Amino acid sequence: MSDFPVSEIVAELRQVREQWRETQGRTDITQREFPSRDAVIQAVESLKGVLYPLRLGPTDLRPSGEDFYIGHTLDTALQTLHTQACIELRYRARQEGAREDERTHELQAANIVREFSRELPLLRKLLDQDVLAAFHGDPAAQSVDEVVLSYPGVLALIHYRIAHELYRLELPLLARMVAELAHGQTGIDIHPGARIGAGCFIDHGTGVVIGETAVLGRNVRIYQAVTLGAKRFPRDAQGHLQKGWPRHPIVQDDVVIYAGATILGRITIGRGAVIGGNVWVTQDVPPQAHVSQSSPVEQVQPQAQVLPVAA
Numbered sequence: 637m638s639d640f641p642v643s644e645i646v647a648e649l650r651q652v653r654e655q656w657r658e659t660q661g662r663t664d665i666t667q668r669e670f671p672s673r674d675a676v677i678q679a680v681e682s683l684k685g686v687l688y689p690l691r692l693g694p695t696d697l698r699p700s701g702e703d704f705y706i707g708h709t710l711d712t713a714l715q716t717l718h719t720q721a722c723i724e725l726r727y728r729a730r731q732e733g734a735r736e737d738e739r740t741h742e743l744q745a746a747n748i749v750r751e752f753s754r755e756l757p758l759l760r761k762l763l764d765q766d767v768l769a770a771f772h773g774d775p776a777a778q779s780v781d782e783v784v785l786s787y788p789g790v791l792a793l794i795h796y797r798i799a800h801e802l803y804r805l806e807l808p809l810l811a812r813m814v815a816e817l818a819h820g821q822t823g824i825d826i827h828p829g830a831r832i833g834a835g836c837f838i839d840h841g842t843g844v845v846i847g848e849t850a851v852l853g854r855n856v857r858i859y860q861a862v863t864l865g866a867k868r869f870p871r872d873a874q875g876h877l878q879k880g881w882p883r884h885p886i887v888q889d890d891v892v893i894y895a896g897a898t899i900l901g902r903i904t905i906g907r908g909a910v911i912g913g914n915v916w917v918t919q920d921v922p923p924q925a926h927v928s929q930s931s932p933v934e935q936v937q938p939q940a941q942v943l944p945v946a947a
Contacts (some may be wrong), residue, residue, distance in 0.1 A: 669727055671720040676813045679720070682713035683798055687760050691784045710756075714749050717810070721745035724809045748805045759797050762834050766793045769837040773857055788822035789838030799828035830864075832856075833889070840895075847884035853907070856887055859895040867901030867918055888923070 685693035686709055689702050697705055725741040770783045770790055777783055783790055795818035803811035811828035819825045824841045826832075829848040835855040838844055843861035846852070850864045866883040885899045888907040893899070896914040905911065906923030915927055 668723060669730075671723050671727075671810055671813065673813060675716050675720055676810065677817060679713045679716040680795065680798060680814055680817060682709045682716075683756075684794060686710045686713065687756065687763065687794070688784055691781060710753070714753055717752070718742075718745050718749045720810055721748055721807055724807055727809070748807060752801050752805055755801050759801065762797055763790075763794060765834040766790060766836050769835040769855060769857070770839070773837045774839060788824060789841040792818045792822045792824035792826055792838060792841060792844075793832075793836060794818075796826040796828065796830075796832065799826075800830070800832075803828040830884070849882045849902075850884035851886045853887060853889035853891070855890050857892045859893065859913075861896045862893050863898045863900070865898070865900050 686706050689697055689705055690699065693705060693709075722738075722741045722745045725744055726738070729735070729737075729741070767780050767783050767790060770787055771777045771780045774783075777787075795814055799811040799814040802808075802814060808828070815826060815828045822841055824838060824844045826844075826846045827848040827850075830846045830850040830852070832846070832852040833854040833856065836852060837855075837857045838859075839857065840860040844858055845863045845865060847865050852864075864885050864887065868883075870878045870881075872878055882902050884902065886902070886904045887893070887899075888905060888909075890908045891905050891911070892909075893905075893911045894913040897911045897917065898915070899905065899911065899917045901918055903918065903920050905917070905921045906925060908924045909921045910926045911917060911921070912926070912928035915929055917927060921927055
């Protein structure tokens with residue numbers, strides 16, 4: 637006999653669950669309703685090994701066995717994704733009040749996962765450019781292998797690029813779960829809806845936030861504690877936050893954003909601009925401008941006083 641009030645707690649928790657489900661209109665649940673976090677972790681770890689087998693795959697893998705390992709591991713990961721995609725599609729149908737058709741969900745999920753799989757070679761090419769950007773951008777980096785194996789910014793980008801494909805293919809819940817795994821490990825919060833060009837380098841990384849509708853061009857470099865966020869949050873007539881509208885910055889190619897900078901709203905940071913540390917930017921910044929605390933772009937005439945970046 638247990639010394640603890642287990643039976644009473646079980647009954648009370650059941651009551652709380654039933655009350656919650658009743659308020660959410662989910663009293664007829666007969667099967668798993670949400671994707672499994674453990675299954676998503678397993679799929680992502682497998683995909684990381686598929687993308688970088690000799691670095692992020694099993695320790696006993698040799699070059700002669702790469703293709704066999706990738707084939708087996710990829711098939712397993714895609715099967716897992718297919719199962720979890722079916723669950724998300726079923727959940728979405730329930731949320732939207734649509735008829736739940738298991739066969740339709742299975743076919744739709746299969747098409748999505750098939751398209752996702754075909755993007756993996758391109759995803760690897762994008763990640764290779766991110767890795768090179770980190771290696772060339774950090775004087776402390778001794779090799780590209782060190783960058784792949786140990787840099788939190790690269791880990792966050794691997795997760796982001798996987799998550800972004802799932803988001804693009806209309807699996808936002810799975811996408812968010814993949815992205816948040818890296819957020820928890822690195823402190824780098826990249827929404828899977830953000831669009832990030834090749835050659836991104838997030839140095840150090842802790843505290844970086846990149847919002848859902850942010851757009852980053854090629855070869856953007858970001859340091860720790862940078863926020864690319866929204867300036868305001870409009871509400872509808874019922875007082876609910878309006879979702880989906882563009883509210884985060886556009887950062888063009890070759891921009892550098894130093895530690896602690898906060899950039900808010902649907903503004904554009906022009907190509908080649910440098911945003912100094914700990915500045916607060918809420919207006920457009922012209923190309924090649926240099927914004928610092930001593931010369932904030934909001935308080936000067938850009939054509940006359942904004943400092944150009946040294947060649």
